[in-house]
Amino acid sequence: MSNNRYDQIFKKLVKTAYQGNLPEEIEKIRDGDGVTDQYLLYASGGGDPNRVVFKVRGAQGACAKSDDMGEAACLFGAIVRDMEGNVVIAPKNCNGCGECVDVYKHYSLVDKKEFVPLIKLLQDRKVPVFAIIAPAFIGQFGPAVTPGKMRAALKQLGFYGMVEVALFADILTLKEALEFDRHVNDEDDFMLTSMCCPIWVSMVKKVYRDLVPHISPSVSPMVACGRGVKHLHPGARVVFIGPCIAKKAEAKEPDIRDAVDAVLTFRELEQIFAAVGINPADLEEDESEHSSGAGRIYARTGGVSQAIAATLNRLRPDRKIKIRALQADGVQDCRRMLQDVLEGRINGNFLEGMGCNGGCVGGPKVIIDLAKGRRTVEAYSREAGLMTPVDNRYVMELLRRLGIQNTADFLDSSKAAMFIRDFERRN
Structure with a gap:
């Protein structure tokens, strides 16, 4: 409604x-x-x-x-x-x-x-403005709207280009696997992932602050993507497009507000296309993306855990302590799980929370229903062929361009600064 x-x-x-x-x-x-x-x-x-x-x-x-x-x-x-x-x-x-x-x-x-103030900038084209789009976008604008057609439609609006945030979810999948490897070394150790739901992160920061030391220090894929684009294209502006109002608030947080300049929801983008007479399904294909299946399944509950577990197994196949993931689905479920953690009632070591039932495909500003959204995301993940970023040469090349030469650099706070948040510090 x-x-x-x-x-x-x-x-x-x-x-x-x-x-x-x-x-x-x-x-x-x-x-x-x-x-x-x-x-x-x-x-x-x-x-x-x-x-x-x-x-x-x-x-x-x-x-x-x-x-x-x-x-x-x-x-x-x-x-x-x-x-x-x-x-x-x-x-x-x-x-x-x-x-x-x-x-x-x-x-x-x-x-x-937040779109109207951008229009003159998009029309003038003096400053490159990139659209970065959440993994949940696939299928939202109709079965005929491929990623290539969406990229073409956004360019018609005046955007310089489009980047799938799934590509940076791949990068953070690798980082989270390494963080788990560093922090979980005993059967009683556990880690809360900081990706990719801002409601989950805010609950930990503001309501369950005793758990802050256990949250991964990674930024969200949106922030990583925004910073990555600006690193590669100095002076560029970045607009995130997704199913979530909460991302508008995340983009304004003091320690990460450098990453994204504006946020649009899927429904807003649908209204924008209608207002200017653009039908993405009618457009020619533009270039394709190179994310792996791991980053693409971040759009649904359990996707983060699945992607990081597969990546850790690929990196450390002989590791004795494997990821035992627990997922919370929806705000009340997140709250129950965090309370259980505080009271010592958990049997997992990797905790993932999604504020919306079903994950991002169940967000408040999606266009299609949750079940269909999940199916299209799963199909798009399978199309990638490669399940983990470790096997994706495009991801590894992008990392090198961003100053990360090897996996050890991810654990170096100076080299990986663009991917790190300090949750201990109050904004």
């Missing part, structure tokens, strides 16, 4: 911005009723630059769970009532995950659109 009024305003702004008459269209839409003006502000990328989710004051309708203001509404306690009983956002508690936008009906909450 989407906010039709908000979405229609966004599509009008996109269309007229490409036509060059955005100011006139804004004045035409503006009607002074307060709600429309706020929709215009947020649809055009305005509002507090450090926030993602906004309450549209004066919008009609109440919270669908108005009698339940507990964890179903917001894990971080950001959905509260003011002195008059109205549902509002407490900015200091808001993590920007966007879960509330989907939970609350009648559209009193919206997530900011």
Whole structure:
């Protein structure tokens, strides 16, 4: 279910911005009723630059769970009532995950659109702007839209090129396997992966801070990809495209905000294509990607664990302590597993959490249903042929271009700095 009024305003702004008459269209839409003006502000990328989710004051309708203001509404306690009983956002508690936008009906909450401010940059082409797209994209825009056709469509919008984030998920698969090899040396040792769900990471950082020492120091594939593109193309801008509102918040975190300049959801991209008359299925194929099957299955729950376990077995086939993975599927499942870890009730040594049921293919801004999304991701993974990045010469060549000459360099904090986060430090 989407906010039709908000979405229609966004599509009008996109269309007229490409036509060059955005100011006139804004004045035409503006009607002074307060709600429309706020929709215009947020649809055009305005509002507090450090926030993602906004309450549209004066919008009609109440919270669908108005009698339940507990964890179903917001894990971080950001959905509260003011002195008059109205549902509002407490900015200091808001993590920007966007879960509330989907939970609350009648559209009193919206997530900011970040595309309109980019359009002039895309049209001028003075600065290269790259689109980096999440592994869950395959199949989202129809069975005829191959990665090559998607790349062609994004170039028509003005992007310099497209990179599949799966390629950098491959790189981080290798890094996570090495981190596990370094940190898990006893039957009681365990590691929480930091990839690739920002809701999972935020839960550990803000709610279960005692577990922070156990979380892998790796950045997410989105951040790795953004930094990698900017390393190879100095001065470039990067736009991430995925199924998740929470990625908009992740991109603004102080220690990693250098990586990605804007975030679009799949539904927003679908609206953009409709607004400017681009049908990706009708376009000619562009160049293909070279990610392995490992990076491509990050889009579904269990994919991260499967990819890293296969890679570790490839790197250290004689290792006595193997990965015993546990997966949490959805926010409540993540919470239960983390609580179990705190209380010593776990029998695994590699913990993966996905805030959305099914993983990224079940994200709030996907276009196709979860089951179909999972099937297309699995098929795309099989098409890669190679399951691990260790066997992918394209991945190894990309690593060398990024300054990583061998696997040992991944454990050198100076050489692998672009792939590392410090979760111990509070932002």
